[in-house]
Amino acid sequence: MAVIDFFFMAHEPGLIVLAAAICLISSYACIGLLRHARRAGGHMRNVWTGVAAAAVGFGIWATHFVAVLAYRPGFTLHYDLGLTLLSMLVAIVVCGTGIAMAIRGENRRDQFLGGAVVGLAISSMHYIGMASLIMGGRLQWNPALVSLSILAGIVLGGLAFTTGMGGNIRRTLSGALLLTLAICAMHFTAMAAADFTLCFPLLADGELNGFWMSILLTVISLILLGLALGSSVLDEADRRRTQREQERELRDAAQILAVTQKLELAMTHMAQGLGLYGADGRLQLYNQRFPSLLGMDAANDLTGSSFRETCRRTIVAAGIVPELVDERVEATLATHGPLIAGGGEIVIPFAEDRVLQVSHSPVGDGSWVTTVDDITERHRSQRAIAHLARHDGLTGLPNRARYHESFELALEKAGEVRGKVAIIAIDLDHFKEINDNHGHAAGDLVLKTLASRFNAVLREGETVARLGGDEFAAIKVFASMDGLRDFLGRLEEALTRPVDNDGITIATGGSIGVAVWPDDGRDISKLMSNADLAMYRAKAEFDRRICYYERDMDEQARERRDMARDLWTAVENDGFHLAYQVQKSVATSEITGYEVLLRWNRPGYGEVSPADFIPVAEECGAINAIGVWVLKVACLEAASWPEPFKIAVNVSGLQLSQIELIATVRNTLLMSGLAPHRLELEVTETSIIGDKQRALHILRQIKALGVSIAIDDFGTGYSSLETLRAFPFDKIKLDRSFMSEVESNEQSKAIVRAILALGRSLSVPVLAEGVETSAQLDVLRKEGCTEAQGFLLGRPGAIDWSDRLELGMRA
Structure with missing residues (x-):
């Protein structure tokens, strides 16, 4: 109560308020700068410690002297300048020491x-x-209040720092208020402990009067105000920075949490096993698939186990006998060591017919990532694909590529046993009829059944392959003909046994051709070609199923095959050319037209007779393309002639069997611009008889275009009179065979006379082919033949229109 009475009765209220304000400002600045210095680091921490010490030191000093100025002892107080400055220095230095202790403290006690x-x-x-203070007399002190003042400053100062160094603005204000209370409590308690009754004013040199003290206090107050404002600004900046840092930390934590969750989710559900090994070779991180794929119990914690231990557990889980475990572990480490160091992968056959792919990827600091992938299905697929690449998909037999490889192996085997190798061509008989009559499913059943039978009778050194369709091939390494004949007998027996298809018995059979290495050739293509030739001969003979290659007999077939190949080449490269043989009126010798004749200069063989290559063209199917070419070129050339002569073009039986012939003729006339009445198509009786109704329908459609139709080689075919009755031909061509003896043989002359009479009765002109002598021509003229052609009238060749025009002008 004495202190309170002293506070209110002995002080100027305005200055007391000013002192309290200075004290509060300096305290707030001190606490704010204290927190800022604590967050700073390095050299800046010392700087901010000094600034905080100056703020609180100046504040304490200013508070003290403003409060002393507010005190009314009954006389004017003066101050010793040296001690005044010393008190300021002590305040700053000791406060700096306390602030440094608080900043560097590790707990609330510090x-x-x-x-x-x-x-x-x-x-x-x-x-x-x-x-x-400069004054006379003696200043007396109350020891109890002095002790209380010191204790108040210590306790309240400690509480102020403990409270103010918290993390929010409320604690900062609380700390500032406690520090203000510490300063004020200590000062006014100490002032109450002082007794000025025995003191009197005294002047001395070097004193500091009240005026200058006011000026000094004003400056210090402004400094404190600036420090307080700076502390507020720094505190607000720190608060915002702290808030931003906290927000960033929250965002980073959320992002890290999201990434961690995704990583855990991905590792949990990834198909591969993953393990991260540290630089010490110990497992740091792994997913559940890692031990599962390696055959280990996923419930056991593998964290910290070495790679060696992982290998050992895997080998034990694979069921390796204990005696071999250590050996396997060392072998595994030796295999995986280089891969761990440099990266790479290895495929490992595992237990239960599984295949694992283990990959190692070094990180760079000695650690590495190991991934384990179960590639069993992929491995099976690759094996299946490799099998399909070398085997037939339907029957499972080796295909052509595998067959060639088997031939190379057979050659090695034959060299070991000093034997020979038989290349065997097998072709099923009437397989097309099986598909047509029973369906393709039945045909597939036949192929698979025969393949199964072939596999059942195979022995060492024997191979059967399917090359395509109903074509098979076999290889046999043999040292004697008895062994070869035994193998062929087994193949024939497998071929001839019927196949049951849902209660329906399908008869099967085949033709077999055999070529022997090295007698019939040394390379696989030559041997297969020779075996094919022998097989075709077996197919052509009714009483033999197996034929061996015979050079003299099979070379003719080879020549026909070579000619067929060259014919197709000629079709592709326009290797043909046309010749024209003149046709003349028997009565007037005027030109009535030209027959178009096909010529082929075969490379390496010269001119080939149509009688030789036309049958081959019909066999290999080239006749259709050749016929189209002849028709197109003949019409183009005839359209360019200066004289509108008619041209006669031969049509084969195969062409006449195709409905497309109508469109071909129509399009050719439109493309070339040739008038339809200038085109005459020659057909034989034989080509009509094959499918008479179809052929006559096609001829009627062509005749409707305005094209003439002539029957060629009349008298040599079948049912000539019926053919003439069924279709109104525009011309009859008498076969050349009747002209060879017409001038000397009465029987031949009688036949010619009868055919000419038939033509006159039907009002159909007759053209005689093969006229080579004047006597033959005289007979034809006497018997009333309309037209003729032959060497006597003109040989086939190109037409020289300049000569013909010159002759015409002379005439």
Whole structure:
């Protein structure tokens, strides 16, 4: 109560308020700068410690002297300049010590001790400041209040630092208020402890009067105000920075959490096993698939286990006998060591017919990532694909590529046993009829059944392959003909046994051709070609199923095959040319037209007779393309002639069997611009008889276009009179065979006379072919033949229109 009475009765209220304001501002600045210095680091921490020490030191000192100015002892107080400045220096230095202790403290006790040192600084500054008073007499002190003042400064200062160094603005204000209370409590308690009754004013040199003290206090107050504002700004900046850092930390934590969750989700559900090994070779991280794929119990924690231990557990889980485990572990480490160092992968056959692919990827600091992938299905698929690439998909027999490889192996085997190798061509008989009559499913059943039978009778050194369709091939390594004949007998027996198809018996059979290495050839293509030739001969003979290659007999077939190949080449490269043989009126010798004749200069063989290559063209199917070419070129050339002569073009039986012939003729006439009445198509009776109704329908459609139709080689075919009755031909061509003896043989002359009479009765002109002598021509003229052609009238060749025009002008 004495202190309270002293506070209110002995002080100027306005200055007291000013002192309290200065104290509060300096305290707030001190606490704010204290927190800022604590967050700083390095050299800046010392700088901000000094600034905080200056703020609180100046504040304590200013508070003290403003409060002393507010005190009314009954006379004017003066101050010793040296001691006054010393009190300021003590306040700053000791406060700096306490602030440094609090900043570097590790717990709240250290912070309290730092605040207590600041409390000592308050007491020290106060009593040194009191000692700077210049006055006479003797200043008396109350020991109890002096002790209380010092204790108040220490306790409240410690509490101020403990509270103010918290993390929010409320604690900062609380700390500032406690520090203000510490300064004020210490000062006014100490002032109450002082007794000025025995003192009187005294002037001395070097004193500091009230005016200059006011100026000094004003400057210090402005400094404190600036420090307080700076502390507020820094505190707000720190608060915002702290808030941004906290927000960033929250975002980073959320992002890390999301990534971690995704990583855990991905590792949990990834198909591969994954393990991260540290630089020490121990497992740091792995997913559940890692031990599962390696055959280990996923419930056991593998974290910290070495790669060696992982290998050992895997080998034990694979069922390796204990005696071999250590050996397998060392072998595994030797295999995987280089892959761990340099990266790579290895495929490992595992237990239960599984295949694993283990990959190692070094990170760079000695650690590495190991992934384990179950590639069993992929491995099976690759094997299946490899099998399909070398085997037939339907029957499972080796295909052509595998057959060639088997031939190379057979050659090696034959060299070992000093034997020979038989290349065998097998072709099923009437397989097309099986598909047509029973369906393709039945045909597939036949092929698969025969393949199964072939596999059942195979022995060492024997191979059967399917090359395509109903074509098979076999290989046999043999040292004697008995062994070869035994193999052929087994093949024939498998071929001739019927096949049951849902209760329907399908008869099967085949033709077999055999070529022997090295007698019939040394390379596989030559041997297969020779075996094919022998097989075709077996197919052509009714009483033999197996034929061996015979050079003299099979070379004719080879020549026909070579000619067929050259014919197709000629079709592709326009290797043909046309010749024209003149046709003349028997009565007037005027030109009535030209027959178009096909000529082929076969490379390496010269001119080939149509009688030789036309049958081959019909066999290999080239006749259709050749016929189209002849028709197109003949019409184009005839359209360019200066004289509108008619041209006669031969049509084969195969062409006449195709409905497309109508469109071919129509399009050719449109393309060439040739008038339809200038085109005459020659057909034989034989070509009509094959499918008479179809052929006559096609001829009627062509005749409707305005094209003439002539029957060629009349008298040599079948049912000539019926053919003439069924279709109104525009011309009858008498076969050349009747002209060879017409001038000397009465029987031949009678036949010619009868055919000419038939033509006259049907009003159909007759053209005689093969006229080579004047006597033959005289007979034809006497019997009333309309036209003729032959060597006597003109040989086939190109037409020289310049000569013909010159002859015409002379005529």
